[in-house]
Amino acid sequence: MAPLHRWTPLIITLAIQAMVAAAVLAVPSVAPRVAQSLGISVTYVGLFVSVAYAAAIFASLASGTATARYGSIRVSQISLLLCATGLVLCTLASLWTLALGAMFVGLGYGPITPASSHLLARTTPAHRIALVFSVKQTGVPLGGVLAGVLVPGLQVVVGWQSAILCVALLCVLCAWGAQTLRQRFDADRDIGRRLALGQLLEPVRLVMRHPPLRLLALSSFVFAFAQLALTAYAVTYLTSDLGQGLVAAGAIFAISQSGGVLGRVWWGYVSDRWLGARRMLVVLAVLMSASALATALLHAVVPVAVVAAVLFVFGASAIGWNGVYLSEVARAAPKDQAGIATGGTLAITFLGNDLGPAIFGAVAGGFGSYRAGFLAVALVLALCAIVLVRSGRSAAVSRA
The missing domain is CATH 1.20.1250.20 (MFS general substrate transporter like domains)
Known part of the structure; x- marks a missing residue:
């Protein structure tokens, strides 16, 4: 494997991790503006992360079997699209769509780390596995920085809904960019693997x-x-x-x-x-x-x-x-x-x-x-x- 290609799994998983982390924190980063727009207490917007993590628990349990069946890249793409869908729902100026959006974002966030672990465990030499996993996990605070800088800044110019839609668009573009890597890195997928609630x-x-x-x-x-x-x-x-x-x-x-x-x-x-x-x-x-x-x-x-x-x-x-x-x-x-x-x-x-x-x-x-x-x-x-x-x-x- 060429030197650049050797780092490709880390680069793509880092980018995906950063995007889903930004999706989770996009709404909280402008919580006062969202609350003002919806006419609700900031406390309700603060529950966004709790709802998202609750959904992430469910999604993470299903992610291992889904990754084995469809591959790490495909599961990550679906997760990014779920996050994008959730962010779109959050812009519809309703407490119920905000809660539903948080659930979709959590469903997208939960599978990312299991999927990336499956890929990195296969492609990383044992002598540098902790460093590679640690670098990949910097995507979480980097996503927080992205959300904290991009969304509050943009909402001043275009409004909070459009600012959040920009993060949704970035998630879609990241999913599209990952498609070029699917054939190479999802070669171990087992399409005969069964998905059932009993396996949850x-x-x-x-x-x-x-x-x-x-x-x-x-x-x-x-x-x-x-x-x-x-x-x-x-x-x-x-x-x-x-x-x-x-x-x-x-x-x-x-x-x-x-x-x-x-x-x-x-x-x-x-x-x-x-x-x-x-x-x-x-x-x-x-x-x-x-x-x-x-x-x-x-x-x-x-x-x-x-x-x-x-x-x-x-x-x-x-x-x-x-x-x-x-x-x-x-x-x-x-x-x-x-x-x-x-x-x-x-x-x-x-x-x-x-x-x-x-x-x-x-x-x-x-x-x-x-x-x-x-x-x-x-x-x-x-x-x-x-x-x-x-x-x-x-x-x-x-x-x-």
Whole structure:
């Protein structure tokens, strides 16, 4: 395979990941304008992501079998078109079409990672698999940057509906561009593979039958909880508890997101070069726990540079773990079942995404402080790190 062609699977999966991430965040990026247009509370628009992740759970469970039957590229194309359809529905100025649009976007978002894992697991050399998976996962924050820059800027000129339709058009163009690669990368598809509702829970059953996959899935629930606690509550915490202005809080939040982009690449490199994925996940759990604790201990008198540094490390770990995690899922999965295993583990990850903000909000509300929420995140992550260390020792003993 020519040098450029060797990177083609990574390039196309990165582009697709960025587009579906932009689709999920397009509506939330202009939530106040959407709420004003529909005459509803911003809270209802805020539920967009929750509805999308709930649909993504269902879609991720079906994605492994669909990928085996139709191929990674075809499933990704269908997913992109589902996202585009959902965004079009969101522009129809109705609360019901907004909810339906969120569901379509979630159905498109859910299969992307299992489909890309199936392709990358087949085409990536073992010595750089964590780095490749991590680079691909930078598509998520890159999609967030795309949505955050493109949609709010365009809505000033053409209105929020047209701005969101531009993201839908980009999804369609990405699906069209992927067609040229289908014959080469979907050659392993099995058109005789049956699709049935009875197989919907097979990915979860596969994960639960294999202890390494089960532990990874449960760890990802905790990691997703930490990630959404940071992304959903950081700005509110910075403004309400630390007295930062909204512009300054937004800038610090952007720094945490940039940490996530850099972290996803760096942790993949460190995992491949020195630690291995399992030990890297332990390090990340410890870093997340320490960062959450440090965040909880911040006060208004702390210099802004220190606050930004803490949030940068928090973002690098709490947003940067995904690639290493997915590479370990692909490695631990039974032969030729990386896509199905990824679908099963991601269903649990998405559950953490869906429930994480609600759990954090309940803890913070119960104790009357966002600090309590971040302390709870730190505690749960510390326990997760201990479990990962103990499981690694048990596995080493069993191999001895």
